[in-house]
Amino acid sequence: MANYRAIWCQDATIAYSMKSGEYPVLNMLNLTVERGTIYGLLGPSGCGKTTLLKCILGRLKLDHGRILVFGSDTPCQREGNEIPGRDVGYMPQDLALHSIFNIKETLHFYGKLNGMRKREVDLQIEFLNDLLQLPPGSKLIQELSGGQKRRVSFAATMLHNPRLLILDEPTVGVDPVLSAKIWRHLVYLSSNRGCTIMITTHYIEEARQANRVGLMRSGTLLCEGEPEVLIQMKGLSNLQEVFLELCGDESEQPMIHDSSSGDEEEPLCFDKYSQPALFNPNILDDDKDKLPFEKVPAEPTKTFNHLVKTSIINPLHLSACIMKECTNIMRTRALLLMYFILPFMQISAMLLCWGRYPKNIPVGIVNEDHFSKNFSLSELYISFLQQGNTMDLQNFESMREARKAADNAEIAAIVHFGPRYTSELLLRRINFEESTVETALKSSVYISLDETVKLTSMLLKEKFLDAYREFQLAMVLKSNHNPSLAILPINFTEPFYGKEVDSLTDYMTPGVILQLTYTLSASLTGIRSLVERKMGITDRLHASGVTETMLMLAAMIVQFFIMTGQVAILFFMALIVFDSPFLGNLGLAVGITYLQGLTGIAFGLIISAVCTEETQAIHLNVGTIYPILLLSGVIWPLDAIPYPVRYVSYLIPLTLPAVAMRDVFLRGWSIGRERVWQAVLINIAFIAAFVIIAITVRKILFNKR
Template sequence: MSDELNQLSNTDPGNQALLTTQSQNGSRNLAVCVENAWKNYGSWWKSMTALHNVTLHVPTGVIYGLLGPSGCGKTTLLRCIVGRLQLNRGEAIVLGQRPGSRGHQVPGRAVGYMPQDTALYKDFSISEMLHYFGHLHNMNRSSILSREEFLLSFLDLPSRGKKIVQLSGGQQRRVSLACALLQQPQLLLLDEPTVGLDPLLRKKIWDHLIHISKTSQTTIIITTHYIEEARQADRVGLMRSGRMLAEDEPSRLLIKYNLTSLESVFLHLCVEDQKNVLRNSTHSIDQDGLTNSATNADDENVPSLDVTTGETPHSEIRRKELVKNPVLRARRAAVDCCICPHMHKIYALMVKDLTVIKRNIGFLVFQFLIPLIQISLFCLCIGRDPQHIPIALYNSEAINGFPTGNLSLQLLNKINPEQIHFTSFNDLNQAIAAVRQGDYWGVAAIRRNFSEGIRNKLISLKTDPITLNASSIHLYLDMTNQQVSFVMQNVILNSTQLFLKDLLSSHKVDPALADPPVIIENPIYGAKVQRFLNFAAPGMMISIIFFLAIGLTALIFVVEKKEGLLERSWIAGVTTVEVMLAHIIVKFFIQFIQIILMVFFADVIFQVTIQGPVLLAMALIFIQGICGMSYGLFISAICEQEVEVMEVALGSVFPILLSSGVIWPLEGMPPIMRFLSNFTPLTHVVDAMRCIVSRAWTLVYFKVWFGFVISGAWSCGFFTLAAILFALRK
């Protein structure tokens, strides 16, 4: 017998092991066997021990009552049994294998778990909640409906169409119990299932549990702080402060301690345990940094009892110490990530996500409108030349009644009033003072002999300083706004050039004389008059979808983890990859519509020129959206709270946006920033998008297909990291 158990403890996680224990009547299988279990929380320098050397034996087909006050470690022990937590030391064998072993259905269909919290989707109806778990367990529709009908009647639940949020607390707990009973599991773990229930319904539930344990050989572990209620169990385990005080049949415990109630037995054991703790107040720290109580193996206050005789066969089962626990965690995480996804689970998760969306149609419509609003605001507010720029005008010729002609008026008439709006001043100092007050962006000053100076310069070809000074417009500008300053100078220079050409033509002189010695030929790509909007819009479309995609996935897992919804799905056998794939597939359709609407508005409404294949541009945007969703999953994997997600997501928006060349060309950045910009998820994708939109390039060009490759690589990288982190944290 000892050899068999030692062989079991040396078995790899993937191999099946069968634990048996010898009783007076022969051999009997154990559904759950926990030996010398230790569980710590926190870091080694600041840890808290939740389980102290706990041993628990649950034979197949019995009801096992796990009793103890809140915080004594009952829930932690259950989570270790279903594979949600790893023991720091010890062994747990459930239905013949370690939880989480390859091919094992724990977690999975073999176990039904009802947590302390209801862990239900509040916007779901009762029927939708049961169908979700039914699909996860690969039950067909007729089986789900049959079980649903029975559970609604048995648990006295309202109509199946009633939403969870509309139910009372007790009714929600009954729905949670129904989800645990749905697939008729081999092992049923119920954490405080009868809290707040009507006494008649509580008795009805206990009768049903006794019935299925006898007829279906269902093994049931039920935790409760109603100690006398557990007298109906076949075996009970009494826990306090993470220690198992006693484990036996209720009647035998009463006889052993010569007391009339389990509550009295528990009180007696608590008193003895407290005395024992005071006697053994010294602790030793093992090589893993775990703090252990120095407890004797034969101490009657902390027994590890045989299933039938109540003896402690410590010599038959050696303690399993997981010295390389991080290595084991990494190996189990790798296994979790590499398990081939099951389509029925992905389908169930997709239906669940679609149901959540269906319950929030208004928010869904808003999600479709967000990219339209953002691209519309961008096209309306960004890239247009400033209009109606106020400039103070000091025209000395006009003040003095044009003593030398009216060429200054001809020049001013060439300036587009839609771009520059002049306000005349009779005093130059007053005009400059108005600019200093912030009323104008500059002063345009024309000397009183401007017309004469122009004629002397162009006709008489005089180039003395006095003539050059008189024939010029003197600008005193507020240069604090680069774009406004650039437009002011550009408009006045272009208008002056047109004025000079007209003047030369009127004097039979070739107007080409006024052209600068630069000839701009027809451009290879783009137009001679290029709009900033055509430069910035492609990158902005990529950025909008990328950052919206982050919002689609970043908060989902944090919220579900916090409310216990994700953990319950994991206990039902769902893997990390299945959860992530289901979310991405569902969000795929939302993103698809967002991209179509955004591209349509940009191209048709705001005339953003798309020279290349529109479908190719949309495909690149879509792949970048997948990258954003993967990045959102990664953020969700590293964060625990909603506030942390918001800080990380918002904190990464501007660094990525500004360093990717979306708003300003990369050529305008310092060399070190240009180098670092190569390592953002947007830089090369934005460059590829501009090549498609402005140059009509296709996949035969390096920059285009490299953008697709980079986007796909970032997507795979974020997805893989998120999957690994989720698996490690499971």
Template sequence: MTVFKDEADISGIVIRNAFKSYGSHAVLKGLNLTVQKSTIYGLLGPSGCGKTTLLSCIVKRLSLDHGSISLTAKSVSDIGYMPQDVCLHTELSIKEIFYYYGYIYGLTDKQIKFKMAELLSFLELPNQNRICTELSGGQQRRVSFAVSLLHDPKILILDEPTVGLDPVLSYTIWQRLLEMSRMGKTIVITTHYIEEAKQADAVGLMRNGALLAEDSPSYLLQYYNSSSLEDVFLYLCEQDQNNNAGNKTAELPSSCDKLRSLPNIEQTTSFTTSRFSSHRFKAQVIKNLYQIRRNVEITLFMLFLPIVICVFFNLAIGHDPTNLTVAYVNEESYSCYNVTYKGCALTERIYASCQVLDEMREKTFNLVQFNSTEDAQLAMFHNHVWGVIYFAPNYTQSVVNRINMGQHTKAGTLDSGAISFWIDKSDKYISSIVSRDVVTSLLDTISKILAPCSSKIKVSSKIMDNPIKFNQAIYGNNEPTFQHFATPAAIIICIFYLPVIFTGAIINSEKEGGVIERVMAAGMSFFEVAIAHSAVQSVLMIFQAIEMMILMYIVYDNPYKGNILTGLALLVLVGCGGSVFGFILAVLSKNLAGACFFGIGSNFLLMCVCGFIWPAEGAHYLLRLINSYFPLTLATTAMRSISNRGWGVTHPVIYMGFVSAGLWLAVFISLAYLVLRIRDDIWRSK
């Protein structure tokens, strides 16, 4: 890196020709700034002039569009950074925050304890076990300031550290900063209190992304013949505005001209930090455990949510409808309440219509009698009944004649021996249940009215039976329910989206509060954040998977014929994919609401295509060409085959489910990496 010796020997921070813009809005406009070693540099200017952006570039949270920044610091741990906002995990205690940042910087427990005691006393902080949310705004800012001093950095970057503090404490802090500068620290401090900056060794007066002046406070006061820095600043602003030079610097004092004459530095100091550090990983894991312990409500919510989902799923989904109301009109000349209809239909007077109605009552129906089919159909039109069944006046005799005469049965007998049935088809599932039970009621009736005939006239009751014989099902049972079909898909969807909810909430809350940006400035990498979060999330995920399997397959007795460990391994793999997917939603979204919208939309999409709401084989043929490539489709099929068929991991359907889940995990990790590579401001609060 090109550094000029005469400048590097005296300067801790050198910024040359710095340009930075957000879209079409220029924030830094060719700014040049020099901070000498072992001095305090006060950066003064109104809100929006670019101070915070400049500090973010110095600590490598932003990169310049053009220009260079040279630092004497060689690593992140050489810099202490206090952002403008508090940017702390406010649900942690003061002690936990100190230990978290102490571990990030590689300090030992003994060093952290010693520095914590010193800073608690110096900054007059309350008891170390106080939670940050219980502190006042000024106390929180003092904790934030203490964090920047914890690791004894060479360069200290402070963005308005004295805002909201009482004058006595502000004076104490300035005295400490002066002492630190004499001990070799290089300090850059921004402040709105212009007169406060008189204590600095040098000040830079900044407006519209450029410096209006840069020198010692005493020199500026003398040069502009003024009694206060505020008057100097106002004068320079007026000159800058009058000269229509918002993007240029005003004439500088002669002692600063030498800074302009120095050649431009061609490169920017970069820090070489490892992608993974055991002490940073330890800090992140411990912080996550602190949060889980502190946020008892969220932890219990994440543990009990699978239980609630499973309970309500089994209570509400997959059961056949009962107590369905069906109207009937029976024109046979008798009342079913006053007759006996047991016996052989070929030798005794029986009433088949009553037998059919009796069979229907034993199934799903509440039967309501009407005098005419017109009245019954009107009731169905008004949604009072699901169907209308009609028996002709000589229905029973026609059925008997049909059995006796066989192929010689007359057309009129066939018509009057048939049941007329009208049904409400607006609900496919309920109408299918009603149709099925009406047909099985009729078949059961024929079987029962012919059964007594076998001993009297040697007539088999199988004459009118269904000519198809259904043997025992190879997989499942002969009366499957939608609940058995949907249970594996419900577990897969839950285990994928529960980590999405948890990860999205945690990451977005930290991003919106500026916490992640601060820990990134301290050297933490996305890889360490992701791995530490995944480690803690995996433990929670295993508990959630075990909860759901116990409830679904033991408590509610849904069929599970496969190996328990195979199913659990598939769930954990799918859950890991969900956790990384949650990271992607979190980093792409501006806030938690945006992540929720993305999550809800993708959830509905994946439910539709994975075979939860309806079998994937029933999808449009164009969708069927691609639905196997969606994240949860093959995993759902595999989980269904493990539970309902008992297949092992060597079966193609099962290992393809594992392959699909593994490949999507790799895709999500790659996408997260690419997003972070492309957008360097991804962790910045919006």
């Protein structure tokens, strides 16, 4: 291509689909921008200007046609022609700034992205402060007015002296005096520094200072040329009238909307901001702002795919993105506090409320046995029921009163002793060979249970049977008989794994630690990345050459360190505060937990890729928490899950790691055990799969956003 061309578009076409068919946003557009000139792209909002800029930056792929920037297809990453990258400065239509950064932090961040040293950034900030009348550097972006924010955005774009400036509506909301000063500086950069500038605006008259303008409507250029030449050709007095006349000639053509903005075409603005500014070349000192590019490459170079480059790790970009993530977290102290309060609250609530057996269960006693004032076997059995704190025994005069209390859910069980319970039981034991069925029935204890709370009824049945075994042994000892007669021929020895406790908490604790680590990592990672993309910050970072890989890697690294604190809290609460049994290697348990957290981070990247709103991300995250929790065997054994569903549970990233974690905690197993090392490999496989899916989804959706 000819050396004088900075941007060259030939038959550029891109369309988006609607129910009624496909509509072109760019329609066979041809455009040329010469090096060292200002090109004003004029047109109403929604005519395709922003879409064209994204195509020039390599952010969108054309359906048809070709765009070359300095002789290369974009994106291009060759030394001296890095677009997107340090050779371009992009100011998006949105502010695209981190609201909790201050001005100095914002500019240093973008300076670091573009390879500038701290001293160079400071010198540029000093110059830009004077040019743009920026507020004090310590002021947060969120504290600035709309016009001040746009000035900071403009400063971040020009900070590194790029050879190509792409400015999307830079003077919106800027006062006329400052707007004129900005235009004088742009003219100076193009005339004296060789900078190529492409600027979009719907303020027509201010573009009269451009070397060349293109009047755009409905995805096509109505005309293109030098402003004064266009005015003379039409025999009119200003650009405004030229454009209105051209629009009248095209009035019968259908309106096409810009897919990148989603807005309908709006009328052009002709107001006080549109007045042309006078160019004063003495506005700057020649030695104060020197371009680092002396030569402009002209030959086409090898380019990357139109999708985001993922194969190269740029240390500068990575460190800058890590700094960005850390500043975001440290500046939002309430959010930082939440990162560490949440795991404390969640594990405390789970280990306090889940898996523990009920205590002080109300049980009604109806004792009609009155053998003697000083002795009855019913009272002996009741004394064994009173041991421990499982039951809270309440006496009732009659079954009618007890039934009424049960109907009102005041008691969970009724224990009834008949009028001749003691005498019939003694008769049955003394002369058991002659005892009848009637004797057996009258010497029995009748228990009615509320079976609506199954765990409570199962526990009560166990306690009633345990108490009766002790009651039988006591009767045998009192009658001086051989105590072996009261011992059941089934004996439970010491457990070979675990311990005998009235709780399921020990079973649940390992899985709860993994589940909380996974959930916290997924939710926090997904929402943070989504917010940046929604604010337009991601587009700006991509224009600076930051790849999706860098953004994801930085998010994973920072979340990894946050996860370190969260894991420490979870293990401290489980092992120290709640004294959960632990027989294995602590390093192995922590390692499995870290892998599960990284799996959650990777899943959070998928959430941020597929969602466009924070509410969508929250719903998706919450919607996956409960199926994972219920199907993974964390709170209920996998053996209780029906086989067709159990196969599904093995596809959940938490299932097998939770089993392995339980083996490490309660069995003391090492990495050499098959179930443990298999769980480690499965975690690694899920991490890799989720990262690949996240990158793939972002690539697929790349051209749709």
